[in-house]
Amino acid sequence: MGTPVNIIVGSHVWAEDPALTWIDGQVTKINGQQAEVQRSDGKKVVTNLSKLYPKDMEAPAGGVDDMTKLSYLHEPGVLQNLKSRYELNEIYTYTGNILIAINPFQKLPHLYNPHMMQQYKGAPFGELSPHVFAVADVAYRAMVNERKSNSILVSGESGAGKTETTKMLMQYLAFLGGRAATEGRTVEQQVLESNPVLEAFGNAKTVRNNNSSRFGKFVEIQFDKQGRISGAAIRTYLLERSRVCQISDPERNYHCFYLLCAAPKEEIDKYKLENPKSFHYLNQSKCFELVGTSDAQEYLATRRAMDIVGISKTEQEAIFRVVAAILHLGNIDFGKGKEIDSSVPKDEKAKFHLKMAAELLMCDPVALEDALCKRVMITPEEVIKRSLDPLSAVISRDGLAKTIYSRLFDWLVNKINNSIGQDSNSNSLIGVLDIYGFECFKNNSFEQFCINFTNEKLQQHFNQHVFKMEQEEYTKEAIDWSYIEFVDNQDVLDLIEKKPGGIINLLDEACMFPKSTHETFSNKLYQTFKNNKRFVKPKLSRTDFTILHYAGEACNTELSFNAGCSLSKQTSNLMFNKFQVQYQSDQFLDKNKDYVVPEHQDLLGASKCSFVAGLFPPIPEETSKSSKFSSIGSRFKLQLQQLMETLNAMEPHYIRCVKPNNLLKPSVFENANIMQQLRCGGVLEAIRISCAGYPTRRPFFEFINRFGLLAPNVLDGNYDEKVACTKILEKKGLKGFQIGKTKVFLRAGQMAELDARRTEVLTTAAKTLQRRIRTHTARKLFMAVREAAINVQSFCRSRLACKFYETVKRQAAALKIQRNARRHHARTAYSTLRLSILVIQTGLRNMEACNKFRFRRQTKAATIIQARWRCHKASAFYRKLKRGTLIAQCKWRGRLAKRELRKLKMVSFSIFIDIGHVFIVIENL
Numbered sequence: 001m002g003t004p005v006n007i008i009v010g011s012h013v014w015a016e017d018p019a020l021t022w023i024d025g026q027v028t029k030i031n032g033q034q035a036e037v038q039r040s041d042g043k044k045v046v047t048n049l050s051k052l053y054p055k056d057m058e059a060p061a062g063g064v065d066d067m068t069k070l071s072y073l074h075e076p077g078v079l080q081n082l083k084s085r086y087e088l089n090e091i092y093t094y095t096g097n098i099l100i101a102i103n104p105f106q107k108l109p110h111l112y113n114p115h116m117m118q119q120y121k122g123a124p125f126g127e128l129s130p131h132v133f134a135v136a137d138v139a140y141r142a143m144v145n146e147r148k149s150n151s152i153l154v155s156g157e158s159g160a161g162k163t164e165t166t167k168m169l170m171q172y173l174a175f176l177g178g179r180a181a182t183e184g185r186t187v188e189q190q191v192l193e194s195n196p197v198l199e200a201f202g203n204a205k206t207v208r209n210n211n212s213s214r215f216g217k218f219v220e221i222q223f224d225k226q227g228r229i230s231g232a233a234i235r236t237y238l239l240e241r242s243r244v245c246q247i248s249d250p251e252r253n254y255h256c257f258y259l260l261c262a263a264p265k266e267e268i269d270k271y272k273l274e275n276p277k278s279f280h281y282l283n284q285s286k287c288f289e290l291v292g293t294s295d296a297q298e299y300l301a302t303r304r305a306m307d308i309v310g311i312s313k314t315e316q317e318a319i320f321r322v323v324a325a326i327l328h329l330g331n332i333d334f335g336k337g338k339e340i341d342s343s344v345p346k347d348e349k350a351k352f353h354l355k356m357a358a359e360l361l362m363c364d365p366v367a368l369e370d371a372l373c374k375r376v377m378i379t380p381e382e383v384i385k386r387s388l389d390p391l392s393a394v395i396s397r398d399g400l401a402k403t404i405y406s407r408l409f410d411w412l413v414n415k416i417n418n419s420i421g422q423d424s425n426s427n428s429l430i431g432v433l434d435i436y437g438f439e440c441f442k443n444n445s446f447e448q449f450c451i452n453f454t455n456e457k458l459q460q461h462f463n464q465h466v467f468k469m470e471q472e473e474y475t476k477e478a479i480d481w482s483y484i485e486f487v488d489n490q491d492v493l494d495l496i497e498k499k500p501g502g503i504i505n506l507l508d509e510a511c512m513f514p515k516s517t518h519e520t521f522s523n524k525l526y527q528t529f530k531n532n533k534r535f536v537k538p539k540l541s542r543t544d545f546t547i548l549h550y551a552g553e554a555c556n557t558e559l560s561f562n563a564g565c566s567l568s569k570q571t572s573n574l575m576f577n578k579f580q581v582q583y584q585s586d587q588f589l590d591k592n593k594d595y596v597v598p599e600h601q602d603l604l605g606a607s608k609c610s611f612v613a614g615l616f617p618p619i620p621e622e623t624s625k626s627s628k629f630s631s632i633g634s635r636f637k638l639q640l641q642q643l644m645e646t647l648n649a650m651e652p653h654y655i656r657c658v659k660p661n662n663l664l665k666p667s668v669f670e671n672a673n674i675m676q677q678l679r680c681g682g683v684l685e686a687i688r689i690s691c692a693g694y695p696t697r698r699p700f701f702e703f704i705n706r707f708g709l710l711a712p713n714v715l716d717g718n719y720d721e722k723v724a725c726t727k728i729l730e731k732k733g734l735k736g737f738q739i740g741k742t743k744v745f746l747r748a749g750q751m752a753e754l755d756a757r758r759t760e761v762l763t764t765a766a767k768t769l770q771r772r773i774r775t776h777t778a779r780k781l782f783m784a785v786r787e788a789a790i791n792v793q794s795f796c797r798s799r800l801a802c803k804f805y806e807t808v809k810r811q812a813a814a815l816k817i818q819r820n821a822r823r824h825h826a827r828t829a830y831s832t833l834r835l836s837i838l839v840i841q842t843g844l845r846n847m848e849a850c851n852k853f854r855f856r857r858q859t860k861a862a863t864i865i866q867a868r869w870r871c872h873k874a875s876a877f878y879r880k881l882k883r884g885t886l887i888a889q890c891k892w893r894g895r896l897a898k899r900e901l902r903k904l905k906m907v908s909f910s911i912f913i914d915i916g917h918v919f920i921v922i923e924n925l
């Protein structure tokens with residue numbers, strides 16, 4: 001938290017660098033107050049210790065989403081954090097309740113799709129990544145829950161992304177508070193579609209932004225009791241009138257001129273238009289087209305948006321007719337007339353454009369020429385017509401063009417407001433302010449003066465909210481708190497707007513004096529403010545003046561807070577750089593005069609076109625007669641006062657848009673440029689205050705109402721509210737809070753902690769309730785279902801029993817039938833079988849008997865045969881035996897004989913053997 005830290009040899013530090021603003025390095029040597037630092041780019045530098053800042057080596061690589069979480073809260077830490085996040089396309093970062101939005105200069109559709117909107121809807125602030133939707137959601141919830149109007153103030157320099165951010169805010173609010181479409185278009189649709197219409201007529205390409213809003217805008221969205229959008233009002237501030245007639249290269253005039261020149265052919269023919277290059281109001285710059293945008297398509301889109309916001313076709317036709325007339329008006333050149341110091345349209349071309357302008361404005365061309373080239377002077381004696389020289393005629397022509405355009409723009413705003421409609425019953429509003437940031441160019445005129453005045457006002461509002469209100473509140477509540485010194489810009493505001501004696505007042509006085517010139521006005525300023533610390537007369541100029549705007553002086557006091565946070569003098573010094581703007585006063589008087597030349601008023605008031613005549617309504621008698629001088633400056637001052645009153649009655653939320661580079665390119669992070677924007681936007685100071693103070697406070701009653709449920713027993717006793725609050729906080733173990741006279745003051749994060757616990761208790765209670773109710777309902781349902789089930793079951797069972805009985809009865813009957821049938825069948829079969837068996841038996845027995853009979857006969861025959869055979873065999877055997885015996889006897893006798901014979905030689909023996917053989921053969925036979 002920016003506490004003075006001992007830097008020793010080896011410490012990692014941030015050192016100043018002219019190009020990079022800050023560069024990291026390591027201390028290598030310390031000699032008294034001088035430290036030698038080895039920078040990360042390889043260079044070695046010697047610097048004063050007081051110019052070094054400690055580097056948090058443990059900081060997350062991707063940065064932290066809330067700067068108040070940084071361990072070391074100082075410029076380089078903040079810058080590094082933003083840079084690390086930007087490199088990861090994390091363009092949003094919180095600093096307490098303030099949202100810093102760095103322009104990505106590239107489309108990041110994933111950040112804004114409907115899914116994202118759904119995620120942020122109702123999500124507690126800080127739970128999700130920082131986002132513009134989160135801020136809108138907080139504002140919306142606060143409005144719905146507390147019935148208090150809220151405002152979202154979007155600021156930043158030109159091109160920082162204010163308008164885009166505002167559009168996202170409006171889209172998200174339309175998402176939250178949208179209603180079903182009736183009659184074709186809804187209020188939120190009309191609110192959203194008012195943007196392209198206003199952008200076409202109020203935006204232009206400048207060197208700093210291709211789509212720069214040249215007016216301030218405060219959109220007040222009204223909600224009904226249900227939180228639905230019920231109406232809206234758009235207030236615009238200070239349209240840059242001079243752009244209509246004067247542009248510098250490479251800027252463009254208002255988009256609508258180029259859109260009309262790219263319209264379909266029939267319209268171009270109708271309005272006798274040509275290429276933008278042929279119109280004086282457009283060709284002062286060589287830039288006619290916007291890269292990546294088609295004017296023809298934009299023209300059609302604008303016409304569509306006009307339809308949606310409720311501008312009729314006839315009105316649209318009249319609007320573009322007037323735009324075309326302005327272009328023709330710009331081409332009327334003047335030459336010298338016949339009389340001295342008189343002027344006439346220079347040539348045929350000029351006459352053609354004069355005729356066209358008159359035709360389109362539906363007025364008399366001669367009257368138009370007169371209104372441009374002559375002035376009527378009313379003297380007590382007579383009415384004199386004075387001619388204007390060519391130069392004055394050109395000024396008159398440009399004056400007319402500017403007046404017509406600014407009236408047209410005011411008409412559009414009014415029309416949109418009327419068409420969207422106002423909800424007079426609505427007490428809940430969300431205001432979104434998109435207004436130009438501080439401007440400082442090479443040449444700064446009345447417009448820059450007014451713009452910077454607005455920013456001073458807004459800065460004061462911011463200061464009041466963040467600083468003054470803190471202190472006042474702490475004092476009022478007798479909180480133990482040391483005073484913070486902060487840069488109050490009341491002195492700059494006094495210099496500009498104080499009455500009498502402020503610059504605006506002196507300018508009005510100068511405008512009222514016919515003989516005043518910018519020199520006399522400047523001299524008056526020098527005299528009046530010679531001792532003013534905020535006013536400087538530049539040495540080399542006799543008419544310029546310089547104002548030291550907010551952040552022009554450093555806060556030189558040691559700042560310390562009892563809440564445990566202290567800032568060193570060096571830190572606070574660094575927070576405020578000089579922001580001085582040198583103004584050229586030469587056109588201040590002309591630009592401040594809020595008056596329409598009567599000739600112009602009469603001419604266009606008498607137009608045959610009701611639309612044009614409506615832009616120039618007759619001036620009420622009293623006003624024209626009254627000598628009360630009206631100036632742009634005072635009117636703007638009044639408008640700002642009203643805006644501040646509105647804002648003061650609302651709960652503010654801040655979005656600081658930052659432009660990362662002047663090249664309008666993605667991924668380029670210019671350190672010095674960004675640091676300057678953070679300083680001027682008071683972001684660093686707000687971080688300091690937010691961390692040090694008590695960002696959350698609640699009246700006792702409200703606190704008890706909200707958190708009483710965290711300690712219900714505390715409320716049972718007879719404590720007064722203050723004691724009850726203390727007891728609740730002590731019971732929850734919170735430290736560092738303070739109890740004021742009527743309010744509880746909580747440190748950053750404590751409210752979230754209490755809310756988390758409250759949510760816990762409520763969730764538990766809700767769960768118990770839900771459980772009980774669910775049990776009761778479920779039981780009731782169960783009983784009913786059970787009874788019904790029993791009834792159904794008994795019915796079913798009786799039906800089943802009946803059916804079963806029926807079946808059983810049928811089965812029994814079937815069985816009986818089957819039995820009888822089977823018996824019958826069996827009986828019949830048995831009888832048949834028995835009969836058959838008897839037959840078969842009889843047959844068989846018969847057969848057997850027959851067989852037996854036959855067998856006996858066969859046996860007898862066989863016996864006879866056998867007997868005969870055996871007789872035969874025995875007789876054969878007997879015969880054989882008898883013969884064998886005879887043979888054996890013969891053989892024996894032969895052998896004997898043989899032996900006898902052998903002795904008688906061999907012949908008789910062989911005869912004997914042969915005889916034996918013959919016997920054997922015979923025997924075998």
Ligand SMILES: Nc1ncnc2c1ncn2[C@@H]1O[C@H](COP(=O)(O)OP(=O)(O)OP(=O)(O)O)[C@@H](O)[C@H]1O
Pocket residue numbers: 103104105106107108156157158159160161162163164165208209210211212213214435436437657
């Ligand atoms: N969130 C974003 N996402 C993508 N592009 C963006 C975003 N914000 C801004 N831009 C780009 O930056 C350009 C300038 O933004 P924008 O017109 O909102 O700036 P501004 O602060 O309103 O400027 P001025 O004060 O001049 O009107 C836009 O045209 C768009 O291209």
